Amino acid sequence: xxxxxxxxxxxxxxxxxxxHDLPKQFIPIGGKPVLMRTMEAFYNYDSQVDIVLVLxxxxxxxxxxxxxxxxFSIPHQMTQGGETRYHSVKNxxxxxxxxxxxxxxxxxxxxxxxxIERCFENIDSLKAVVPAIEATDSLxxxxxxxxxxxxxxxxIRLVQTPQVFSANxxxxxxxxxxxxxxxxxxxVVESIGIAVHLVKGETTNIKIxxxxxxxxAKLLLKD
Numbered sequence: 001x002x003x004x005x006x007x008x009x010x011x012x013x014x015x016x017x018x019x020h021d022l023p024k025q026f027i028p029i030g031g032k033p034v035l036m037r038t039m040e041a042f043y044n045y046d047s048q049v050d051i052v053l054v055l056x057x058x059x060x061x062x063x064x065x066x067x068x069x070x071x072f073s074i075p076h077q078m079t080q081g082g083e084t085r086y087h088s089v090k091n092x093x094x095x096x097x098x099x100x101x102x103x104x105x106x107x108x109x110x111x112x113x114x115x116i117e118r119c120f121e122n123i124d125s126l127k128a129v130v131p132a133i134e135a136t137d138s139l140x141x142x143x144x145x146x147x148x149x150x151x152x153x154x155x156i157r158l159v160q161t162p163q164v165f166s167a168n169x170x171x172x173x174x175x176x177x178x179x180x181x182x183x184x185x186x187x188v189v190e191s192i193g194i195a196v197h198l199v200k201g202e203t204t205n206i207k208i209x210x211x212x213x214x215x216x217a218k219l220l221l222k223d
Contacts, residue, residue, distance in 0.1 A: 012081020
């Protein structure tokens with residue numbers, strides 16, 4: 001029997017780095033809010049994927065108004081964001097009943113069908129799959145306040161989402177107490193001894209965080 005799939009779309013943040021009145025996930029690009037484009041990416045990949053939206057309760061009413069305004073009808077469940085990303089994902093997991101679950105940033109609307117498929121396709125054997133791209137800039141590690149040393153960039157990968165896991169494993173990992181080393185879902189799963197496997201990410205799978213990112217997103221839509 002085919003495995004059932006869910007995606008938790010994390011949209012609980014305030015997006016303060018954007019310097020905008022609205023959180024970044026609500027800012028329109030190409031005439032449509034970022035969050036709607038992100039949800040459409042997963043719905044277009046597979047309309048049977050269960051979508052769980054994690055959102056600050058402060059914006060529940062605003063989201064409902066947006067859905068009415070844009071006649072947005074993609075089915076989804078909704079739960080509240082937490083103090084940190086860790087807590088937001090944990091809240092989202094409480095609604096997941098599928099075999100496999102992806103966790104994706106709301107502000108990554110350009111994730112492609114191919115990338116989503118790469119993350120889901122080997123989950124039976126790998127249990128934890130994360131997309132990543134190679135570093136292209138030179139990298140240095142600070143050794144104290146003023147000194148640094150070069151890092152071999154061939155060994156560095158820049159992590160993206162969706163991060164995909166066996167649902168049972170992700171739920172087990174999120175039973176742990178939160179610590180500050182949990183910067184993403186892969187770090188939570190790795191802490192219980194599960195190997196995390198990398199697949200090829202995409203440079204166009206940008207996370208819209210700053211005003212510059214917003215301008216890049218507009219250019220990507222023109223393509």
